[in-house]
Amino acid sequence: SQQGEEDPQALSIQEGENATMNCSYKTSINNLQWYRQNSGRGLVHLILIRSNEREKHSGRLRVTLDTSKKSSSLLITASRAADTASYFCATDVSLYNQGGKLIFGQGTELSVKP
Amino acid sequence: SAVISQKPSRDICQRGTSLTIQCQVDSQVTMMFWYRQQPGQSLTLIATANQGSEATYESGFVIDKFPISRPNLTFSTLTVSNMSPEDSSIYLCSVGLFATNEKLFFGSGTQLSVL
Numbered sequence: 001s002q003q004g005e006e007d008p009q010a011l012s013i014q015e016g017e018n019a020t021m022n023c024s025y026k027t028s029i030n031n032l033q034w035y036r037q038n039s040g041r042g043l044v045h046l047i048l049i050r051s052n053e054r055e056k057h058s059g060r061l062r063v064t065l066d067t068s069k070k071s072s073s074l075l076i077t078a079s080r081a082a083d084t085a086s087y088f089c090a091t092d093v094s095l096y097n098q099g100g101k102l103i104f105g106q107g108t109e110l111s112v113k114p
Numbered sequence: 115s116a117v118i119s120q121k122p123s124r125d126i127c128q129r130g131t132s133l134t135i136q137c138q139v140d141s142q143v144t145m146m147f148w149y150r151q152q153p154g155q156s157l158t159l160i161a162t163a164n165q166g167s168e169a170t171y172e173s174g175f176v177i178d179k180f181p182i183s184r185p186n187l188t189f190s191t192l193t194v195s196n197m198s199p200e201d202s203s204i205y206l207c208s209v210g211l212f213a214t215n216e217k218l219f220f221g222s223g224t225q226l227s228v229l
Contacts, residue, residue: 030216033218041223042220043206043208043220045219048216092216101147102147102159104156104157106155106156
């Protein structure tokens, strides 16, 4: 069953603007990950934040995690047209921290206009 | 990292038939998973493919409908049996290399349409 809810469902911005996507979840997690999907095909891993971390950066990506609120946000700064894709959060709920059992959110469809 | 080859990339099938999807990885991996993505939806985990034993299915998915094999650490198959139009989805193989990290690598998916 889905446990991640993302908002907004769709986001349209101009190139150069920042894009913020939010994710909420329901159960305890080992970590939370963000993935990108182009044109409904294979997903690409963007960034992982562990349950004991609060913020992480990778290039133009910034992710935050608030375990008390069971929520996370992904910020893409200085967006480019090539960032147009669907973005999914995924929570790792594996038993015994074995890894790999991910529950995906509903996704945010980002459109960056040139 | 891991390179995943998933075949076929797409297929159009008749109701009542079965389709087997193959997932080949270029290195031995700890975990292999199968996901389904229905049109316009997110990904749902079907099962964990276990090497040398029966797959572990998630709620709502059963072995008779989605038999899975994993004969070794680099290969797995998912069969969609007795298909109906409701099975039209993208099916994705994913793998984890948990000796090094906890992220998943995904195949490019199989777009299945059932008429």
